[in-house]
Amino acid sequence: MATNPVRVPESVHGEVQAAARLLGCNAAELLARAWEAYRESPEFLSEFAYAQKALSVGDVDAVAHRLHEQAAQRARRRADGVKALRREA
């Protein structure tokens, strides 16, 4: 069964971890702040509106498809990140 760690988007998470190391402060506090910033983003607003509309008409599949789509995009971004580590001759 797949499980997921609690996280804000990877780009934010990476910055938070780096900032926490540099500043020597609590990553949990910084993550909470990062979440505050993310919830105001256009991405969050549009995804929320989509889910609210779909759920209001009982379209469970639409929301599940969107979650699955986001997961696939995340997997692609992560795999691209690994490919970027290659030293091409």
Next chain:
Amino acid sequence: MQFRLTRRALDDLSLSIEDYAHRLATDYVDAHEFVRAFVERRQQHAKGQEWTSLPKTAAPVYNLHHGRYRGLTWHDEESDVVWLLGVGWHESGSRGDAYAMLKRRDAAGTLMPTEEDYLDLEMSFEEARSFVVQVREQAPALVARARERPGVETRGVIAGRLSAGVVVEVVVVTDEDESLEEIWIAFELPPTPGASALPPQPEWIQVILAAMLPFEAGLDDVEFGGSFPRPGGSRSNEIVVCWRSF
């Protein structure tokens, strides 16, 4: 932090991709002695002590020995996963030696985790659907229960994993035949352990709020943060959300 085997590493150990690729290695340490060694050692040190320089990939990968098995692991900090990348049999100096074989894979671009491996970290469509079905039933039901006892915190667990407290405050405007309803939600972090799969944090919050908020209300009506109306206020491990409606 999660411990995972890539599909390639599962194949190296003759473990079924279908049975294990979606699972945490901590859940199947009995399936193979090398899986147990991987989990036990990397739980102590996510990286390891002896590293190997790969011919093509600029990533710090570490050697893992167990009996005559040899493997390479990589702590993918961005995803917070320690991967077992591949495993072979030690034959020092031989072309078939584990480390030589794993380096050849790196040169060919088949050592590091692939898109499929990363997709294995995620919910399947069926798991996503099951999550949404549970949220659609349980999230509004929790708010409805809180409405029956205004001013009192009602607690519930959504999708078997997400503990939340809800308080509904109702303000009646005297002589105006109007009332203001203020709904407070406190999501407790992290999610509790359980069988059901969850999307990452922003996504589960989006879906639960979407299921709780009346359709006519939008995010403009929502306030994040604030002091949850209970003695002692919000807790440090909570995400607090509030909205008001007339």
